[in-house]
């Protein structure tokens with residue numbers, strides 16, 4: 059069979075999701091953000107909720123996410139996406155709201171906002187792209203940077219005495235009664251990408267079912283600032299990040315039952 | 325067992341030559357072109373087209389969604 | 399027609415928000431304005447009008463909640479006092495940059511730092527000249543009575559939506575805590591989603607309906623040329639406000655030989671000063687700027703041709719005096735009299751200052 063016989067619309071098995079715009083992504087070659095964007099577009103398309111989904115993209119490499127998925131978007135200040143999403147979700151209870159945050163954004167400058175939004179159980183989805191570094195500003199240390207990891211501000215490797223410990227914020231989030239689904243995924247192989255898509259779909263379904271906050275961490279690479287090829291970066295991630303940021307579900311239940319909290323007798 | 329044959333189309337101009345599709349392919353179909361596209365990237369191509377089984381692994385891992393996959397059962 | 403009540407200024411802000419069809423209030427407690435949220439929580443408007451009231455984890459979160467809700471076309475309000483407004487500065491700049499409407503109430507207390515919980519007007523610069531980063535302006539309304547606390551909520555929203563710009567009600571602990579008679583506004587229903595889409599569908603991010611482009615709310619623009627255009631568009635908007643929205647009030651200015659300029663609670667004191675001074679035979683008038691931005695430059699310039707000197711009375715070290723000086727020019731003296739630290743000047747003190755700084759001088 060000739061190539062031209064195979065390449066025929068009837069035989070199509072994989073194509074770009076319709077919700078991805080024609081804009082060329084500004085990300086570095088091989089950046090995990092692109093894969094996560096694609097999964098989001100696919101999930102929103104599969105659930106057919108593009109008319110009621112509002113994305114919030116705070117500062118970080120993905121601040122321009124609004125250029126790539128055909129839905130309504132709000133750009134947010136560094137770290138504040140969970141507050142912005144709270145404002146939308148509270149006043150638009152029939153909409154589906156998600157934030158798309160980096161590790162510097164979510165675990166450092168926006169730590170208060172994410173903890174309180176998750177603790178209130180805001181009905182929203184959080185996509186947390188943890189690449190262990192500040193990508194956008196040129197590779198400085200993030201709260202998630204591993205001990206010994208070299209960054210622009212830890213040129214001799216992260217030192218606990220000077221910089222404190224890497225923050226497993228997802229483990230913290232999983233403790234909060236307002237979250238229903240908390241999971242850690244990755245997008246470095248076809249199998250993990252398919253699994254991550256299922257997790258994102260589940261998180262969006264939870265938002266549709268008004269189950270409180272669902273939180274999907276995607277352990278990711280920043281090959282540019284890790285100073286590796288994209289292929290090498292994936293290997294480095296598996297070898298160094300997975301032992302500390304262990305993939306898998308951290309919580310899969312529902313928001314805590316208010317009845318289980320005994321009220322004060324007034 | 326029915327045999328499947330596949331083929332992929334790479335959007336040469338959108339490809340950033342990251343090489344992720346090359347390692348994701350179980351059939352060693354893809355390679356990076358010696359040529360560069362207008363943005364200077366060594367875009368991916370089917371160096372070994374007969375081996376493609378249309379599994380979509382390459383397209384799945386592509387961060388820039390520049391691979392379209394076709395498959396026929398024979 | 400309006401309901402007559404005896405209420406505190408802060409309570410009136412809450413009541414006016416419910417009645418004018420607000421979709422949400424987000425805030426964080428701080429003296430001297432906590433009664434705003436307390437009143438709202440007590441009123442439980444979510445049962446009555448569907449209005450959302452949420453105590454946020456900080457003023458930073460409150461203002462970004464305002465951003466999110468305002469960006470979806472909702473009518474939203476927050477309140478705080480000086481240190482809290484400093485924390486909100488980031489969000490206010492983003493709201494101004496993304497051109498979103500909202501109302502922010504600042505019930506000022508004395509600073510700098512934690513300062514005092516007593517009233518002050520020391521956030522004039524912060525409100526009218528910036529506060530956050532970048533070239534932006536707030537519409538700033540300065541009420542001088544509990545009645546105006548009611549009226550300016552709806553006026554603030556009217557201007558905020560007309561210009562897609564944040565509006566601030568700049569008041570202080572005196573008016574926030576004072577109980578006065580007030581005629582409350584009649585209820586205006588909240589807009590439905592359909593009405594929001596009809597009015598603001600071209601920009602509101604509340605879900606991309608089939609047939610329309612996706613809406614993006616952002617203040618970000620990496621292209622310098624386009625970013626300059628964005629700034630020029632903002633400047634044109636502010637120029638239009640200066641042309642069309644200036645509000646002020648004059649008391650006994652017709653025959654005035656001296657002029658007092660004061661806003662908010664200071665203008666209340668200055669009204670008494672005018673009476674006291676006139677009893678002493680000093681012909682003095684008062685101009686009260688109601689909008690601090692846009693500032694009433696023209697009426698001040700006109701009066702500057704008539705009077706022998708101007709005394710600007712503020713509860714701060716001299717902030718608005720700079721704007722008055724600019725408007726009045728250099729032909730006559732423009733002096734400042736102020737008290738700080740939460741001290742409210744007495745009308746007699748102001749007469750003395752007038753005599754010392756202008757008449758005797």
Ligand SMILES: Cc1ncc(C[n+]2csc(CCOP(=O)(O)OP(=O)(O)O)c2C)c(N)n1
Nearest residue numbers: 117118119136160161162163191192193194
């Ligand atoms: C208030 C504020 N402080 C600092 C910055 C600079 N800044 C931009 S992005 C960023 C870090 C982003 O890192 P992360 O959230 O991990 O996202 P990534 O780029 O790695 O995806 C910083 C510090 C900013 N934009 N705003």
Ligand code: SF4
Nearest residue numbers: 085086089119193280
């Ligand atoms: S700097 Fe890092 S995170 Fe940002 S686009 Fe490049 S690879 Fe991705």
Ligand code: SF4
Nearest residue numbers: 349376377379380382
């Ligand atoms: S479809 Fe599968 S076999 Fe074909 S090139 Fe892609 S990864 Fe290789």
Ligand code: SF4
Nearest residue numbers: 339340342343345386
């Ligand atoms: S994964 Fe995509 S961008 Fe990377 S080399 Fe392959 S086709 Fe090109």
Ligand SMILES: [Mg+2]
Nearest residue numbers: 160161191193
């Ligand atoms: Mg990062």
